[in-house]
Amino acid sequence: MAQQGFKRTEQKVGKPNKKRARNGRKTEQIKGRATTRSTAGPGFAFEDQVAAWLLLKMLSGEAVPSIENGLGLRLQSQTSSLEWLINDLLVTCGHTSEESRLAISCKSNVQVTGAGLPRDFVGAAWNQLSTSAAGPMRRGRDRLALVTRGYHAVFQATWTDVKNACTSSDPALALARIRSTKKHQAFFENIKKIVQKSFAAVRDEDVLELIRHLLVVPTDFDLDTSNDSGTAVSQCRRLLVSGTPEEGRALWGALIDRARKARLGDGTIDLADLWHELCTQFKLNDHPDFASSWQLLRAFTQEHLNKIEAKLPSGFSLARTEDSTKLTQALSNGPIVVLYGDSGTGKSALAKSTLDRQFPGASQIWFGPDELKSALSEVERVKVGLAHPLRASLASSAQPNNILVIDAAERVSS
Numbered sequence: 001m002a003q004q005g006f007k008r009t010e011q012k013v014g015k016p017n018k019k020r021a022r023n024g025r026k027t028e029q030i031k032g033r034a035t036t037r038s039t040a041g042p043g044f045a046f047e048d049q050v051a052a053w054l055l056l057k058m059l060s061g062e063a064v065p066s067i068e069n070g071l072g073l074r075l076q077s078q079t080s081s082l083e084w085l086i087n088d089l090l091v092t093c094g095h096t097s098e099e100s101r102l103a104i105s106c107k108s109n110v111q112v113t114g115a116g117l118p119r120d121f122v123g124a125a126w127n128q129l130s131t132s133a134a135g136p137m138r139r140g141r142d143r144l145a146l147v148t149r150g151y152h153a154v155f156q157a158t159w160t161d162v163k164n165a166c167t168s169s170d171p172a173l174a175l176a177r178i179r180s181t182k183k184h185q186a187f188f189e190n191i192k193k194i195v196q197k198s199f200a201a202v203r204d205e206d207v208l209e210l211i212r213h214l215l216v217v218p219t220d221f222d223l224d225t226s227n228d229s230g231t232a233v234s235q236c237r238r239l240l241v242s243g244t245p246e247e248g249r250a251l252w253g254a255l256i257d258r259a260r261k262a263r264l265g266d267g268t269i270d271l272a273d274l275w276h277e278l279c280t281q282f283k284l285n286d287h288p289d290f291a292s293s294w295q296l297l298r299a300f301t302q303e304h305l306n307k308i309e310a311k312l313p314s315g316f317s318l319a320r321t322e323d324s325t326k327l328t329q330a331l332s333n334g335p336i337v338v339l340y341g342d343s344g345t346g347k348s349a350l351a352k353s354t355l356d357r358q359f360p361g362a363s364q365i366w367f368g369p370d371e372l373k374s375a376l377s378e379v380e381r382v383k384v385g386l387a388h389p390l391r392a393s394l395a396s397s398a399q400p401n402n403i404l405v406i407d408a409a410e411r412v413s414s
Contacts, residue, residue, distance in 0.1 A: 042222070044263065046108035049221040050147050051075060051089055051259035052252065053228070056235055058091075058271050059278075061288035064102050066143045066215040069094045071289065073271050077263040079103070083136050085124040086144045102215070103128070103137070104145045111146065112216065114154035116190040121146050122210075126195045126202075129210055145215040149222060158187050159216055166211045174208055241283040251282055272395050280400040290396040293387050297365050300375075304366040304407065310349045323350055328358045331403075338409075348407050355403060363399035369411040 054064065054075055063070035074092040076082075084090060086103040093100045111118045125144045132139050162184055165177040179185045188207065195202045195210065220226045229252075236255075237248035258277070262269050278284060286294045311317040327350065330337045339347050355364055367375065374380040375390045386393065394404065406412065 043106070043108045044260075046149055046222055047077075047088055047106040048256050048259040048263065049229075050104070050106050050219065051077065051263070052255035053219070053221075053232060054089065054091055055255050055259065055269065055274060056232055056252075059239060059275065059287070060235055064091050064093050065217060066145070067091075067093050067100045067102050069098060069100060070102075075259075075262070075269045077259070077267045079267070085128045086121075099141075101137075101142045102145055103142065104147055106147050108149045108222065110150040110152050110218075111148045112152050112155040112159075114152070114158070116155070116187050117146070117194075117214075117216070119194050122191055122194040123198060125214060126198055126210055129213055130199065139209075139213070143213055143215055145217055147217045147219060149219060151218040151220070156216075156218065158183060162187055163211060163214075166208050171205045171208055175204055239282075239284055241285055247282065251278070254278065254281065275396060276400075279398050284398040286398050287396045290388060290393055292385065293393040294396070294398075296385050297393065300371050301364060301366045304368055304371065305352060308348045308352050310353055318346070320346075320350055320353075324354045324358070327351070327354045331359070351405060351407075355405075359401070359403060361399075362401040362403050363397055364403050364405065365394070366405045366407060368407050369409075369413075372406060372412060 054072065057064060058072035058075070061071065064072045070093045072091045072093050076090040076092070078087060079090045080087040082090070084103050086105045088106045089104040091102045091104070093102070105121055105124070107118075111121070116122075128135065128137050128144060129139065131137075137144075162178060165174050165184070168174040168177070177184075178188045188211075191211065192202060192204070192207045195207060219228045221228050233245070233248045233252050236251040237243045237245065240247050240251060258269065258274065275284075275287065285291075327337070327339065339351055341347050355362070374384050375386055378389075381390070388396075394402065
């Protein structure tokens with residue numbers, strides 16, 4: 001039997017000593033003096049809310065914008081040390097062999113205009129994309145985003161038209177569509193002129209490729225009446241068993257605080273670790289991605305427990321107080337406990353009664369040898385309906401205390 005909290009550590013991400021702030025000033029770590037990064041400010045407060053919004057998408061099983069296979073697994077802050085030029089936030093999606101990333105620049109004002117994108121963002125994005133062969137970005141898989149506070153209607157309408165034209169696999173057709181109106185052509189040429197500051201020989205096809213990799217997301221965080229904040233609280237309520245507005249606001253505040261701590265600390269938030277942290281503070285529903293798996297695990301468990309006889313046919317049962325006390329103490333002292341004895345002496349019944357009585361709040365998952373074999377086999381688990389590998393499913397538990405029981409372990413194969 002193994003009692004687990006399912007927590008994992010992540011590699012720390014270093015931060016440079018100097019960074020150009022959003023208002024154009026450099027901030028430095030100076031001994032004895034508070035810095036812009038340590039005291040925060042409107043720009044960083046906005047960045048923390050954007051990070052919390054992304055964490056909420058991860059917790060809810062929602063796709064990260066513009067990323068195919070965009071289920072987020074990790075969020076990192078201030079990633080310039082990882083050679084990202086768009087480096088406020090970085091979301092990693094998908095599994096290790098198929099990872100995609102969204103690099104984000106957060107700006108606490110509108111930034112965009114009717115004429116186009118801000119010069120510094122376009123320049124950084126071009127340099128990131130053009131050095132993708134040597135840098136961290138992978139063309140066709142990763143994306144670069146500008147997240148702003150405030151909505152610019154003229155920009156958004158033109159940007160949407162230009163982006164839609166760029167989705168064509170035929171560059172000639174895409175350029176013809178853009179050049180069909182003066183407004184769209186001027187918008188495109190403005191981006192090209194910015195790129196030419198870094199690379200004079202840039203082609204129209206290169207600019208098309210750049211635009212395909214860009215994403216602009218307007219939000220209204222920190223505005224007087226924020227629909228995005230209200231939507232976030234509503235989404236938090238759906239993650240909670242209680243579903244109350246008060247607890248929804250508390251969860252949203254906890255996510256903002258967690259994002260702030262990551263920005264000022266080691267810079268990395270892993271979804272599995274975040275889930276574990278939150279389930280010790282809040283009573284959560286099952287993660288949407290793992291809800292069906294947990295339903296199946298509970299069904300396995302109930303079916304197995306129904307086969308365990310705690311009483312003799314006459315109705316007589318033994319209290320076995322001394323054995324139960326020893327088992328309780330062993331579970332309290334260590335993460336792994338082996339209960340052994342001759343066949344038919346009631347080991348399973350002792351484990352069941354002790355866990356029910358002494359650990360009523362813990363989530364129990366029971367496996368016999370056959371069920372465990374199915375759960376651990378990639379082919380068999382899919383056949384029985386377990387959507388994720390067993391280890392990932394167990395790590396997604398909505399309970400802070402979890403006990404895995406492998407019954408008749410002597411019959412489990414190597």
